[in-house]
Structures are given as structure tokens and as C-alpha cells.
Amino acid sequence: MQEKEVTIYDLAERLNISATTVSRGLQDHPAINIKTKKRIFDLAAEMGYRSNKFASNLRRQKTNTIGVIVPRLNSLFMSSVLSGIERSVNNAGYNLIISQSFEKESKEKTNAKTMFNNRVDALIVSLSSDTADFSHFDPFLKKNIPIIFFDRTTEAMNSTTVVIDNFKAGYLATEHLITQGCREILHITGNIDRNVYADRLKGYKKALLDHQIDFREDLFISNDLSEGAMHDALIAHVIKRKQLPDGLFVTNDSAAAFALTILKGAGLRIPEDIAVVGFNNDLISRVTEPPITTINYPGNEMGERIARILIDHLDGDGNPDLNSQIVLNTDLIIRASSIRKKTYE
Amino acid sequence: MQEKEVTIYDLAERLNISATTVSRGLQDHPAINIKTKKRIFDLAAEMGYRSNKFASNLRRQKTNTIGVIVPRLNSLFMSSVLSGIERSVNNAGYNLIISQSFEKESKEKTNAKTMFNNRVDALIVSLSSDTADFSHFDPFLKKNIPIIFFDRTTEAMNSTTVVIDNFKAGYLATEHLITQGCREILHITGNIDRNVYADRLKGYKKALLDHQIDFREDLFISNDLSEGAMHDALIAHVIKRKQLPDGLFVTNDSAAAFALTILKGAGLRIPEDIAVVGFNNDLISRVTEPPITTINYPGNEMGERIARILIDHLDGDGNPDLNSQIVLNTDLIIRASSIRKKTYE
DNA sequence: TTGTAGGCGTTATCAC
DNA sequence: GTGATAACGCCTACAA
Numbered sequence: 001m002q003e004k005e006v007t008i009y010d011l012a013e014r015l016n017i018s019a020t021t022v023s024r025g026l027q028d029h030p031a032i033n034i035k036t037k038k039r040i041f042d043l044a045a046e047m048g049y050r051s052n053k054f055a056s057n058l059r060r061q062k063t064n065t066i067g068v069i070v071p072r073l074n075s076l077f078m079s080s081v082l083s084g085i086e087r088s089v090n091n092a093g094y095n096l097i098i099s100q101s102f103e104k105e106s107k108e109k110t111n112a113k114t115m116f117n118n119r120v121d122a123l124i125v126s127l128s129s130d131t132a133d134f135s136h137f138d139p140f141l142k143k144n145i146p147i148i149f150f151d152r153t154t155e156a157m158n159s160t161t162v163v164i165d166n167f168k169a170g171y172l173a174t175e176h177l178i179t180q181g182c183r184e185i186l187h188i189t190g191n192i193d194r195n196v197y198a199d200r201l202k203g204y205k206k207a208l209l210d211h212q213i214d215f216r217e218d219l220f221i222s223n224d225l226s227e228g229a230m231h232d233a234l235i236a237h238v239i240k241r242k243q244l245p246d247g248l249f250v251t252n253d254s255a256a257a258f259a260l261t262i263l264k265g266a267g268l269r270i271p272e273d274i275a276v277v278g279f280n281n282d283l284i285s286r287v288t289e290p291p292i293t294t295i296n297y298p299g300n301e302m303g304e305r306i307a308r309i310l311i312d313h314l315d316g317d318g319n320p321d322l323n324s325q326i327v328l329n330t331d332l333i334i335r336a337s338s339i340r341k342k343t344y345e
Numbered sequence: 346m347q348e349k350e351v352t353i354y355d356l357a358e359r360l361n362i363s364a365t366t367v368s369r370g371l372q373d374h375p376a377i378n379i380k381t382k383k384r385i386f387d388l389a390a391e392m393g394y395r396s397n398k399f400a401s402n403l404r405r406q407k408t409n410t411i412g413v414i415v416p417r418l419n420s421l422f423m424s425s426v427l428s429g430i431e432r433s434v435n436n437a438g439y440n441l442i443i444s445q446s447f448e449k450e451s452k453e454k455t456n457a458k459t460m461f462n463n464r465v466d467a468l469i470v471s472l473s474s475d476t477a478d479f480s481h482f483d484p485f486l487k488k489n490i491p492i493i494f495f496d497r498t499t500e501a502m503n504s505t506t507v508v509i510d511n512f513k514a515g516y517l518a519t520e521h522l523i524t525q526g527c528r529e530i531l532h533i534t535g536n537i538d539r540n541v542y543a544d545r546l547k548g549y550k551k552a553l554l555d556h557q558i559d560f561r562e563d564l565f566i567s568n569d570l571s572e573g574a575m576h577d578a579l580i581a582h583v584i585k586r587k588q589l590p591d592g593l594f595v596t597n598d599s600a601a602a603f604a605l606t607i608l609k610g611a612g613l614r615i616p617e618d619i620a621v622v623g624f625n626n627d628l629i630s631r632v633t634e635p636p637i638t639t640i641n642y643p644g645n646e647m648g649e650r651i652a653r654i655l656i657d658h659l660d661g662d663g664n665p666d667l668n669s670q671i672v673l674n675t676d677l678i679i680r681a682s683s684i685r686k687k688t689y690e
Numbered sequence: 691t692t693g694t695a696g697g698c699g700t701t702a703t704c705a706c
Numbered sequence: 707g708t709g710a711t712a713a714c715g716c717c718t719a720c721a722a
Contacts, residue, residue, distance in 0.1 A: 005406075007715055018693045023717060031691060048484070050462050054403040055715035058698050061350075063399075074424035079417065083445065095459060098443045100428065114440060117395055139393070257632035264634070287602035289609070289634035352699055363709045368701060376707055400699030403714045 006049040014047075015039055026051065057119075066310065067115035068098045068124045069108060071152065075254070076282040077299045078126075081150065084303020085124065092311045094121070101128040103224070112136040120145065122310050127152040129191045129224065146313055148306055153195050158323055162306050164330040166196050169295045170203025172332040173249050173277045176293065178211045180275050180340040182247030185213075188221045188233055188259070189251040197222070200251050200279070219245060225255040231262055239266045247275045247338075253282040256292050260337065275338040290336030302328055351394040359392075360384055371396065402464075411655065412460035413443045413469045414453060416497065420599070421627040422644045423471075426495065429648020430469065437656045439466070446473040448569070457481040465490065467655050472497040474536045474569065491658055495651055498540050503668055507651050509675040511541050514640045515548025517677040518594050518622045521638065523556045525620050525685040527592030530558075533566045533578055533604070534596040542567070545596050545624070564590060570600040576607055584611045592620045592683075598627040601637050605682065620683040635681030647673055 008022040015022070017036065025032045025040035043049075057063050066089055070078055086096055097118060101108035108128045115123055116139050123140055125147060134156050140147050141157070153161040177185050187204050190197040205215050221237060223229035230250075238244060248263075250256040256278030260270055270276055270290060278285050278294040285292040305326060353367040360367070362381065370377045370385035388394075402408050411434055415423055431441055442463060446453035453473045460468055461484050468485055470492060479501050485492050486502070498506040522530050532549050535542040550560050566582060568574035575595075583589060593608075595601040601623030605615055615621055615635060623630050623639040630637040650671060 005715090009715080019715090020694080020717080021692055023715095024692085027717090033691060036691085048487070050484075052403070052715050053463060054399040054408075055698090056717075058397070058399040058403055058700090059715085059717045061698075072424065073418045073427065074421055076419055079419035079445075082418065083447070086445070090455075095442065095463065096444070097440065099441070100424075100431070102428070110435075118398060118440065139395075142393075254628060254632075261632050261634075261636075283599060284629050284632060287599075287606050287629060288632050289606075291606075350699090354699080364699090365701080365710075366708055368699095369708085372701090378707060381707080397699050400714085401701075403698090403716090404700045404702080406714075 005052070006044075006047045007052070008049075010047065011040060011043050011049060014043060063119050063121055064093060065095045065097055065118065065120050066122045066124060067118065067120035068096055069101055069111045069115065070098070070126045071101050071103045071128050073098070073100055075280065076284075077151075077280045077297050080299025081126075081303040081306075084300040084305075085307045086303075088304050088307030089311065092307075092315065094311070094314075101131075103128045103130065105131040105133065109136040112140075116140065116145075121314055123147045124306055124310070125149050127154060127194065129194060132193065146310065148310060150302060150306055151196060155195070160309060160324050160326070162302055162309070162326045162328070163195070164297060164302070164328045166199035167203040167206070169279070169330050169332075170200035170249075170251075171207045172203070172330075173200075173279070173293075173295060174204045174207035175211070176332055176334065177247035177249060177275055177277060177338060178207060178213070180247070180271070180338055182245075182275055182340075183213060184216075184219060184243075184245040185247035185249055186219045186221070186238065186245040187249045188223065188225070188230070188255065190222065190225050192222055197251060204249060225250070225252050227255075227258045230255050230258040234259060234262050234266075239263075239268075244268070245274060247277075249277045251279045253278040253280045253285040253292060253294055256294070256337075257284050257288050260288050260292065271336065271338050271340050275340055277332075277338050281333055285335070288337070293335045293338035294333050296331045296333050298328060298330070350397070351389075351392045352397070353394075355392065356385060356388050356394060359388060408464045408466055409438060410440045410442055410463065410465050411467045411469060412463065412465035413441055414446055414456045414460065415443070415471045416446050416448045416473050418443070418445055420625065422625045422642050425644025426648040426651075429645040429650075430652045431648075433649050433652030434656065437652075437660065439656070439659075446476075448473045448475065450476040450478065454481040457485075461485065461490075466659055468492045469651055469655070470494050472499060472539065474539060477538065491655065493651055493655060495647060496541060500540070505654060505669050505671070507647055507654070507671045507673070508540065509642060509647070509673045511544030512548040512551070514624070514675050514677075515545030515594075515596075516552045517548070518545075518624070518638075518640060519549045519552035520556070521677055521679065522592035522594060522620055522622060522683060523552060523558070525592070525616070525683055527590075527620055527685075528558060529561075529564060529588075529590040530592035530594055531564045531566070531583065531590040532594045533568065533570070533575070533600065535567065535570050537567055542596060549594060570595070570597050572600075572603045575600050575603040579604060579607050579611075584608075584613075589613070590619060592622075594622045596624045598623040598625045598630040598637060598639055601639070601682075602629050602633050605633050605637065616681065616683050616685050620685055622677075622683050626678055630680070633682070638680045638683035639678050641676045641678050643673060643675070 008019045011022045012019040022040055025037045099111040147159045150162040192198045208215050221233045250259055278292045281294045281296045285294045353364045356367045357364040367385055370382045444456040492504045495507040537543045553560050566578045595604055623637045626639045626641045630639045
């Protein structure tokens with residue numbers, strides 16, 4: 001039943017030429033006669049030939065495979081990034097192996113090991129929220145396998161990073177709330193060991209400072225942004241208190257949507273009682289009531305940017321340093337969840 | 346800079362044994378002396394040896410890689426399925442290559458070809474919405490590479506399929522609306538060439554029939570369930586008419602959320618004017634106002650089921666037929682978007 | 691423009 | 707318990 005695999009030798013034999021010529025023909029080598037090439041391709045199609053990547057990889061010491069490790073795939077942002085990466089990378093003849101760390105350092109380490117053993121030509125990583133140790137990336141560095149970090153990056157390794165201007169984003173979000181009359185702005189965010197959350201926090205603080213508002217520890221919560229965590233945080237730190245904040249800046253749209261739901265459930269009006277700003281411009285931010293003001297996060301652009309850098313590096317002489325810090329622009333998208341002043345544009 | 350790759354020969358030389366023994370030791374072959382094994386493992390660790398999968402694959406004619414082609418990754422359902430698949434499959438020593446068809450037959454064909462050339466040991470597919478021709482799967486069949494279809498399946502190929510009971514789900518959703526007093530239930534769904542949508546439609550029709558309600562062509566819309574499509578459909582077919590439907594059954598939660606937003610925007614009250622039921626139990630169905638009644642879709646369970654079938658097949662003698670149709674159970678999750686009768690529990 | 695030869699790193703087979 | 711050898715299918719010097 002199992003058909004025998006066709007090799008270049010089979011083709012060579014049938015065509016009365018050498019396997020070398022077949023190999024070259026298949027690769028469109030310029031030195032091969034066009035007619036010969038045509039005969040090779042025709043026969044290859046006829047016999048159902050498919051090149052054996054292992055043999056080829058084994059010989060060339062290159063896999064044409066790029067590994068991607070992300071915390072999760074289930075956000076619009078992530079799938080946009082991946083979509084962008086995939087498109088560019090496919091066009092350049094590379095394949096993608098994608099894996100999820102589910103926000104766990106341990107899974108990230110396992111994934112990294114797998115990628116390493118699969119001998120990916122390059123690695124693209126967005127760190128899990130609790131990754132504190134980076135030794136699982138050392139083998140890549142030792143073997144000169146390029147790593148690009150995006151979104152959730154680290155300064156602990158000096159690789160190329162692609163990020164948005166999280167400081168600016170945090171600043172814009174906070175300033176917007178201030179402009180809307182908010183003075184007690186609760187900031188709920190992820191693990192601030194991660195650059196994205198740390199930088200957004202800095203932006204938040206700077207905006208407060210610029211508007212003569214003191215930063216208050218009791219208006220800052222760091223958790224995992226899950227539904228349960230949002231619930232606990234809001235019930236304990238907000239709803240049970242007498243004095244409510246008048247603004248809320250959450251660094252992820254799903255979490256912002258949870259928050260919205262929870263607050264409304266507690267009888268609060270959005271944006272009148274509390275104005276809300278999210279982050280990412282995920283689909284979910286558009287279907288809540290009211291829709292959520294958020295930060296646009298250009299996933300596709302980021303993905304394509306990452307892919308281009310990597311491909312230029314891999315297909316080039318491999319020399320140019322892979323140490324650049326690329327910062328993409330971002331904007332605030334204003335929706336009803338935060339508009340409290342009619343006069344505001 | 347680039348360190349030389351360590352091979353079993355290097356280990357063999359240093360240990361004064363043969364490469365064969367090293368290979369066996371690394372694989373924990375029972376015939377090898379425990380002490381020898383220990384020496385091998387220790388040295389391997391010390392020298393930073395990693396096995397070369399290509400050489401191994403080349404030799405064994407097996408890749409330990411499973412390909413997955415899905416329409417999109419950005420739904421909770423899909424990531425649950427993948428998560429389930431990944432967990433089981435990883436434990437069994439397999440890797441996953443994941444790719445998205447973005448609902449296009451052409452991309453699906455390209456992806457399939459890539460998977461084929463990567464010599465995946467098996468393929469897991471959820472069809473793109475517009476796939477009408479299945480010839481891209483022929484090469485797999487010819488080579489006896491198992492294919493499992495899940496969710497979006499086809500009867501055109503008799504492979505194993507894993508689905509939920511879409512008929513029952515459609516029936517439950519529709520009957521629920523009827524129980525809530527709805528009589529003119531609009532059904533908006535995807536391409537009914539796809540089993541999932543076809544079966545849900547059958548369930549919808551049967552529920553109507555069982556309650557002496559005539560099926561009306563003008564209350565049935567098939568589109569791509571995108572935001573734009575929902576907008577067009579609802580504006581043209583619903584809002585501009587004098588007579589409104591009193592129920593809406595949309596076969597995907599994002600689309601249901603869009604619908605909810607659009608209808609509310611047109612001044613309609615949910616569920617009083619129109620009761621809404623979605624599908625999938627995605628996150629998004631819980632954060633709209635009101636939250637959306639939906640069908641629970643057990644993604645994780647489905648993923649694990651798929652993985653188990655495949656692994657049993659691959660690691661077994663490969664004999665057992667891969668032709669079973671597996672149907673998982675499902676439920677209706679009732680939320681405020683459809684509750685119109687106080688008496689209803 | 692085409693061919694020869696050798697090796698990429700592993701594992702199956704057979705032998706000891 | 708261990709080893710020698712060949713083969714998996716391809717690609718790249720070098721040769722012609």
C-alpha cells in the first residue's frame with residue numbers, strides 16, 4: 001500500500017542523467033539546460049517526487065525553519081503578529097513552528113529546548129509573564145542562532161527587540177483620563193518585571209506627574225489580568241472601599257472588559273463613575289457596552305517587521321549585528337468608556 | 346565563534362567505545378550496561394551534545410511531527426483545541442507545526458503542501474470555510490499519512506472526524522428561543538457547505554418543525570460572519586424592514602456580539618425586542634451587555650481526544666482503521682441575552 | 691552543461 | 707554487551 005518514496009536517483013535513472021543534474025535542475029541552477037530542467041520537472045511531477053527535507057537539511061546544516069514561542073495565541077494582537085510573521089517568512093521560503101508557553105516559565109523552557117533540538121534557524125519570542133531566568137536561551141546564543149524578542153522583551157540578553165512605545169502608550173492613556181477629569185486613576189497591570197508593563201507604568205506615572213497628581217501605591221495593582229484576578233482586585237480594592245477611583249487603566253482589553261462587566265455589576269456607571277481605558281484594540285474592546293477606549297497595537301506591522309529583520313539576517317551574510325531596539329508607533333483609540341467631557345473633540 | 350556541533354562520534358571517541366553503543370546508550374537501549382550509559386549521558390551533557398533530528402529522521406523515515414491546519418487561531422475555541430492537542434502530543438514525544446488557512450482554500454492548499462513536504466507523520470485539519478476541493482489531501486492518503494478532521498469536516502474523504510453534535514446544538518439553541526416565546530427566529534450562519542453550519546441549520550429547522558413553526562427563507566442568512574457581513578445582513582434584512590424577527594441565532598460568538606452591538610445601536614432592546622443566542626462560549630460572549638446565551642464547545646476535550654486517537658494510531662501497529670466518526674456532547678449555556686420569561690428557571 | 695565522489699549524523703543489521 | 711558497516715537522500719567541491 002505504502003508507495004515507495006521517489007528520490008532524485010529515481011528521476012536520474014529514468015532520465016538517463018546524473019542525480020547531481022537532477023538536484024541542480026530542481027533548484028533551478030543557472031548552469032542547467034532549460035530543456036533538461038523541463039524534463040526533470042515534468043518527470044518529478046509525474047512520479048510524485050517530493051524533496052526530502054531531512055536529507056537536505058542534514059547536508060546543508062540549515063533547516064529553513066523559524067521557531068516562535070508566545071505566551072498565548074488567543075488574542076487578536078497575537079494572531080495579527082503571527083499572521084504578519086507567517087506571511088513574510090513563507091514568502092522567503094521559511095516555515096514556522098509555533099508554540100505557546102501558557103505564561104509559564106517552565107513550559108517556555110521546554111519549548112525552547114524543543115526548538116533548539118529541532119535546530120530552528122532563528123527564534124522569535126514573546127516572554128511568558130513569569131520568566132525570570134533566561135538560561136534556556138543560552139544554547140542559541142552559543143550557536144549564534146539569532147533570537148528576536150517582541151512585545152514582552154528583556155534587557156537581560158542583548159538581542160534585537162521589537163516593541164511599541166509602551167511608555168508613550170501608558171502616558172497617552174493616563175493623560176487622556178486626566179483630560180476627562182479623572183484624578184484618582186487606578187492602574188491594573190501585569191507583572192512589572194516585564195518591560196511592557198514596567199514601561200506603561202512609567203508612562204502612567206509621568207502623566208500623573210506632569211499634571212501634578214501624586215502617584216498612590218493604593219491605586220496600583222499588579223496581577224495576572226485573568227478574570228478571577230480582576231474580580232478579586234476590583235472587589236477588594238475598589239468596590240468595598242468608600243472612596244472610589246474615577247478612572248481605570250487596564251493594560252489588556254480582555255481584562256478591561258472583565259473590569260467593565262464587574263463594575264457595572266456592582267452598579268457603577270461607565271464612564272460617569274469610572275472611566276475605563278484598555279490596551280491592544282482587540283475585538284472585544286468594541287463589543288462591550290460602552291465600547292472601550294484602548295491603545296492600538298499594530299500586530300501585523302510588528303510581525304512583518306520582525307520577519308523582515310530575521311530574513312535579511314539569515315539570507316544575508318549574517319554579519320549585521322542583531323542588536324537593534326525597534327520601537328513602533330502607537331495611538332490611543334477613544335471610545336465611549338472614557339468620554340466624560342462633551343467638549344472633548 | 347560558531348561552536349562545532351558535537352556528534353555521537355565525538356562522544357564515542359572520548360569514551361573509547363563505538364558510535365553504535367553511544368547511539369544505543371542515548372536511547373536507553375536495554376542491552377547496554379548501566380555504567381556505560383551513565384558515562385555516555387554524563388559526557389553528552391558535558392560536551393553539550395544534541396541529537397541531530399535530521400539524521401535521525403532521515404534514517405528512521407519518521408519525523409515525530411504532526412501538522413495542524415486551522416482556519417484561524419484567534420478564538421478561544423481554537424486555542425483550547427490546540428492547547429489540548431499540544432499537551433497530549435508533547436507528552437508522547439511529538440511536535441506540532443501549526444498553520445492558519447485564514448479561511449482561504451488557496452492558503453489551505455499551500456499549507457497542506459508544506460506539511461507534506463515537511464513529512465509530517467499525521468495531519469489534523471479544520472477546513473477553511475470556502476474549501477470545496479479536497480485534492481490537496483490526496484498525497485497524504487496515497488502515502489497512508491493519517492488525517493483527522495475536526496470541527497469543520499467533510500464527508501468527501503472518509504477519514505476520522507471529531508465533532509460536536511451540531512444538530513443537537515442547533516436544535517437546543519432554537520428550541521430555547523422558542524421556549525422564550527420567539528416565533529420569528531432569524532438564523533445567521535456560515536457557509537452551509539460546511540458540516541458544522543449545515544448540521545446546525547438542520548437542528549434549527551427540526552426545532553421549528555417540532556413546534557409547528559414554518560421555516561422561512563427570509564429568516565435565513567448565510568454569510569462569512571464577519572463584522573461587515575453582520576452589519577450588512579442586519580441593516581438590510583432586519584432593521585430596514587417593518588416586521589422584525591423576535592429571535593436571533595448566530596453560529597459564532599463574535600458574530601453574535603457584533604449583532605448585539607448593531608441591534609442595540611439601532612435602538613432595539615435585547616432580549617425584549619430580539620432574543621439572541623450565539624455559539625462557542627468564547628470569552629466575548631460573557632462581556633457584552635447583556636451577556637450572550639451560547640453553546641458550550643469543549644475545545645480542550647476535543648483536542649485531547651484528537652491527539653489520543655492519533656498517537657494510538659501512530660505508536661500502535663498503524664492498523665486500526667482511522668475511519669471513526671466521533672461526536673462529543675455539548676450544552677446550552679443560558680445568559681441574559683435570551684431570557685424573556687421570568688418563569689424560565 | 692553535466693558528472694563523480696564523498697560526506698552530513700544517525701540507526702538497523704548482522705556479527706562477535 | 708558491544709562493534710563494523712551500510713544506508714537514509716541530498717548537496718557541493720572538483721573534474722571533465
